[in-house]
Amino acid sequence: GAVVSQHPSWVICKSGTSVKIECRSLDFQATTMFWYRQFPKQSLMLMATSNEGSKATYEQGVEKDKFLINHASLTLSTLTVTSAHPEDSSFYICSASLPRRFSLADTQYFGPGTRLTVL
Amino acid sequence: DAKTTQPPSMDCAEGRAANLPCNHSTISGNEYVYWYRQIHSQGPQYIIHGLKNNETNEMASLIITEDRKSSTLILPHATLRDTAVYYCIVNTGGFKTIFGAGTRLFVKA
Numbered sequence: 001g002a003v004v005s006q007h008p009s010w011v012i013c014k015s016g017t018s019v020k021i022e023c024r025s026l027d028f029q030a031t032t033m034f035w036y037r038q039f040p041k042q043s044l045m046l047m048a049t050s051n052e053g054s055k056a057t058y059e060q061g062v063e064k065d066k067f068l069i070n071h072a073s074l075t076l077s078t079l080t081v082t083s084a085h086p087e088d089s090s091f092y093i094c095s096a097s098l099p100r101r102f103s104l105a106d107t108q109y110f111g112p113g114t115r116l117t118v119l
Numbered sequence: 120d121a122k123t124t125q126p127p128s129m130d131c132a133e134g135r136a137a138n139l140p141c142n143h144s145t146i147s148g149n150e151y152v153y154w155y156r157q158i159h160s161q162g163p164q165y166i167i168h169g170l171k172n173n174e175t176n177e178m179a180s181l182i183i184t185e186d187r188k189s190s191t192l193i194l195p196h197a198t199l200r201d202t203a204v205y206y207c208i209v210n211t212g213g214f215k216t217i218f219g220a221g222t223r224l225f226v227k228a
Contacts, residue, residue, distance in 0.1 A: 107153070
């Protein structure tokens with residue numbers, strides 16, 4: 001149980017285009033999902049917290065107009081990188097937490113990641 | 120939010136136990152200790168978590184000191200596939216999981 005998927009697993013795009021990444025919780029409903037970014041040889045950096053039916057909460061320094069997050073259902077959150085540039089090339093990872101009625105803790109289940117390369 | 124301190128890297132011989140330490144001296148009473156690992160180019164994987172008592176599951180054991188200021192993750196019989204970066208994280212209470220640098224574990228044949 002507690003499986004999270006991401007699509008696509010990798011994407012290459014031209015500078016200036018927009019890219020959408022999907023994150024799905026396959027066997028549970030996730031009221032909260034998270035988006036991370038990871039550069040080579042670095043740790044994961046939290047970008048934003050996505051709550052179903054409400055606006056995402058972005059971490060300091062993350063441009064909300066550049067990284068659009070939509071959490072329209074309890075099993076799907078999307079991250080759109082708008083007007084992508086080479087410096088946006090990174091490994092993007094989403095995660096979802098089980099609803100608290102199933103756990104007293106805040107265990108995160110992570111997707112396999114999406115590698116974005118902007119040319 | 121409590122922060123954690125981990126050694127940057129460790130080696131372990133295949134088949135031996137891997138003991139990964141973590142210091143979290145400013146942990147609050149209601150905060151959990153979590154361990155995740157990330158194998159190269161994959162998303163992190165949940166391993167185990169605990170509050171006060173020691174915990175064991177099919178992957179690992181978690182030993183938390185009585186004062187809760189440190190913990191140790193134990194992989195009882197490390198294999199080459201356990202080579203990964205291991206992250207010790209203290210729950211912030213706001214559903215956010217903040218990653219530190221972690222410990223890079225090398226399991227050698």
